[in-house]
Amino acid sequence: MKYFSTRGGDDLLSFEEAVLTGLAPNGGLYIPKYIPSLPQNWQEDWKSYSFVDLSVAVLSLYISPDELSKDELRALVNKSYSTFRHPDVTPVTKLSDNEFVLELFHGPTFAFKDVALQLLGNFFEFFLARKNARKSPGEQPARLTVVGATSGDTGSAAIYGLRGKKNLSIFILHPKGRVSPVQEAQMTTVTDANVHNVAVRGTFDACQDIVKALFADRPFNEKHHLGAVNSINWARILAQTVYYFLAYFHVRAQIPRHETSEIQFVVPTGNFGDVLAGYYAKRMGLPMGKLVVATNTNDILARFWRSGRYEKVNSSPDAAPANGTQADGGVQATLSPAMDILVSSNFERLLWYLAYEASSATPDATRRSSAGATIDAWMKSVKRDGRVEVPADVLELARRNFLAERVSDDQTLETIKQYFIGNPSYIADPHTAVGLSVARILATKNTPSVVQVILSTAHPAKFSEAVTKALATSQSFDFERDVLPQEFRGLLEKERRVIDVDEPSEELVKKVIESKASL
């Protein structure tokens, strides 16, 4: 399998190259040359597969065996998911015959990004080790210095994915004192020698600007082999397709009339990585209804499916910041912060498929380059004007596979409460609650044969503020007893390792990297 950029060009990359490169030089994202279809008898053969078995089965369709044998792949997958606390890795919880929750938060940092980042860390380590084994004595070993900025969530999942990995170091910048105490503790209590937390006195945006400047600094970048682990990395999307398959089999086994039922996946969405993985599963042939994009009031995606306009500025009258505060640049701070985005980086991948389908150019090579040129033009327009409007036929195609809805913070809190007092009682984190809210909205329009599967993206203890706020008036709720996992107890008192940088300065951060990167 080869990979090419959504913005065109003739480059075809191997899986390894696509994973190590991340973003294409022309600004595009890598997608596979074709979407493989499922092998005959997959329903029968795969139905009692474990998460690891399913990972090998699905991922090997996207990775050439001469790049990674099935045995090598299995070893990497096994190692990656042995860090999860649940034997199913991503277990399914039944709330009713028509409603299931797919829990993605049983990894080391209690959030869904672990599913992809645990595997990505092992891919990086494996590819670097193999490059080095092929080098002659005395040659510079291949290394990667991962640099990123975080406002909390991604940083800790990335740190746990890369800790202790050979030939790799990771520097995560966070705004000092501006991430939640639990998230700060999760990151800074990792004391592996290759992990460097950098607390910058400044804002998250200042941290992000520093990271951008480092990547743009050619000599510095080349000297340290900077790498990123952001959500556009192809390996992250691929790793996430697996739990759609697991959920399909586990849900089917638990519903009475599964032959006539249709699964509706509902996905709390920010950068469109999680739901895009579902789209690949659907295109491969996994039976499901339309995928549901659930957003908070940062609703660029929900507005796209309403209007066909992909537009940064939140101009619709009902989208006024009712609860959230309008921050710089138009992002609203909501109770589901991991979904607070202005644009969705992975959406570009879906747009490519839509542009390709809408094109009538022949032969296929021409149709592909026409789609690449279209995406290049659309993305330039988003960058330049903050918006693009797709033709009606493209919107029509987008509506064939997706539904989208947005919910407010008030609805999110109300939903946490409703599910807590429900039977069975379920405590949802605010991101999951966005999904649950949307599921309830759609359930009123669904036929009885639809079974909803809501993706749960974080453990409620990670977002204690919102959960406590929602359940403050519930007599029977006790945060320590009902939510707080064993692993979080005593976390705040553990030994920490953090490097303070007293002003948001690129030069100071460079000095930190220079002094530590070779260790």
Ligand SMILES: *Cc1c(COP(=O)(O)O)cnc(C)c1O
């Ligand atoms: C990242 C994240 C999301 C959004 O996922 P995308 O792939 O960016 O759409 C939702 N919930 C939580 C808790 C997250 O960390």
